[in-house]
Amino acid sequence: MNPRAVSNLISACALTLFLCAIFLLFPIPARAQSPANDSDAQLVNKFLDQEREPAEGLKCVIKSMQPFLDFAFRFEVGYIVRCPLREFAGNGSTIVSFVRVKPEGGTAIVLGDAYKLPPSVGSASGNIRADQLKDEFDFSGGFAAGEGNYQVEVLVANREATRICTKRWHVHLERKRSEKKVPLTLNDNAAGALTILPWSGIFDTGGSGLRLTVLLDTAPVNPYSQKLRAWDRSFLLSALSTVMSQINCQSVRLIAFNMDQQKELFRKERFDEPGFNELAQAMRGLELGMVSFQVLEQKQGYASLLSRLATLEMTDAQPSDAVILLGPHTRFLDKPPQGFLPARDGKGPQFFYLEYMPSWLLGREFPDVVEYVTRSLDGTSFKIHSPAELAHAVQKIAAQVKHNGKQAGVAGQ
Template sequence: MAPVQSPEARPLAGRSGPPACPLRCWFVSLVLSGLAVPSAAQVKLDPASSEGRQAIAAFESIWEGKGRALACRVQPVPPRMAFSFRLWAGYQIWVSMSDFPPEPTRIGILFRVRPLAKSGPGAPVFFWDVAQLPEASRRPRGMASWGGGFYLGAGEYQVDWLAGDAQGRHCRSSWKLKGRGKASQMALQPGQLDAVGVESWRGRAPGAAKNGPRVTIFLHAAPRRPGRSQLSGYDRMLLLSSLTALLDLSGFASARLVAFDGNAQKVLFRAENFDQNSYARLAEIIRQHSYGAVDYQVLRNGVAGEGKFLAGLIDEDRQAPRPSDRLVFLGPELRSARKLPEPLLALAPTLPPTYYLALARDVVPQGDLIAKLVKAAKGKTYLVLRNTDLLKPIREVAQGKGP
């Protein structure tokens, strides 16, 4: 793949602080204003804009000085190749819920990434993001965790990371990372950096097939590691980049999408004709969705309830005026089941070519409900661990091949 140029940096939107306010106060004003990070996207600061200059000055003032501490733990996530052939690196942050007031709270995240070339450090790139904590009644107990990241080209980088809240407290962390890969196979050139957001998918190409198969994608938007209260930045990247790779390479005439939380048996998002605007809304929803609290009745219903929920999603698709020609399940595993619940067992023989692209952690899933359903429907399950694992299943899904 030939390298492509990074999209232009977008200026930070919102209000600047009053002239008399010190730079530390201006950072607080960023948090309070909920600065318009576009849907599901962080912002790559424009250093030539007024607000970009002020944000960068605020970062440097706080970074070099001392102030009130915000207790947090930050874990860097090493660079990994996304399914979009972009190298992604990120972070995961943990904070204690007891450290924040009961009302909805914003935490601003401002970090600097500097390429470390042999000839000397390159120009730093600054990113801004906002994490939203819901009101106390909707928060998980104890520690909460969320993550983020950015795209990078090959090379070595220094990351200086800062988070702050509306009370003027800050936490910080620094680390180095190294992106490895052949420049000819990567979307960004060595030393290039870009924000993660809606710019990573521009919708289906104008010349996309109009007479190709219609597909319904059931996206299981859940953490790969059960028990997390929110999707990590890496999990979001996996889900969204595998989804867009499937759409870009498959030749589908149209795509209906249903995103769901299997553990809570809840539909998160639907789109009859999935496009770039749908992608932006989906990305924001899974970014904000909390996986911590599950209704007691849902837990009590167990596998039978999960089977009934899944059967309802499929049956609704089959009753549509124009049912799809393919069904694709994409995402991590559902819970294991000894046998397929009756509603799914009855549906299986009626389904069109059906596939499961499992973002499992190490082995092809056999016992979860989706794998059992796909097997009963005489479909095919694929284990997807890296971008090259997608090429064969996408080709076979497009052709309607069976096992």
């Protein structure tokens, strides 16, 4: 056997041993991208650091996304992995994904995630095998970071065929001139998982706190994206955490909804600290969600959903003091017909819309359907472009809503 063949055989054996070790150690399925344990991190580091011969791998494409500053005052760096379904056997493949982030002069981190594909996908009868399909399976990942320079390496592998796909790139993170006054929550050249900043979980039980409802629009930051990516979920959770941290609340009711699927996704009458993890898991299911034909037939279904949720808040036996609609600018821009707008009789909670406007929409900030519904409820809309603007808008809301004859206070004041 010639030396090159021997080298390829050794590389193949090493790859098989590496993947076997990874799948033995890594919990399947993982709940979300999180720091790898020491054993996994050592294996990933060893594999990414070694020189190896090119081998047949997964025919996947790893695409890096444009980083942005989120409402938790840190940069979010994301990527998308796309793989043809024919790459996987139709018996329920398991896929693991790791990202290693090396800050310049800082400490490297390794994050991991896992996905379980169904045995068969695509047909109404479920008889089409994955290897017969032309469709793609895709997922997203990412990490949080402070300013600085970073080397990013992503490794994707499937358990059954012991094949991999890797990509390496560099990213430079720096605040824009308009963001220089925003204090970041992560140090320079420091990275971590896309976990939310912790909310204290403390409610105001002294009688001066707000009874608050948050209607969370679980939509992508990019209104033209069809899926809720890892950075979208992190962005929404960080915005929710910021709102709840800055308003003194007696109680919080949380309803998450999705207008593309025209349904309520998650509800918790007394939202609390564990509720963040429950909400995160519910939103993660949207990554692979599909919209049914019946939903597509309902042309104004998204407006009906908003109207129903608002009406339920106004007619509740114990209505909240304020209802905050929270989410990014949506792609639904048409004003709903009058019959789809909820009627307001002057009673019930005050309504507010905190609408995040991505920087690329500057100059095209037209009203969306949530703003039209908010107007019909005599509510107030705030267009949010930065973390500082979100904090300022929350202070305005707290100052406007009265509770038991007292002005609602801002947390920490």
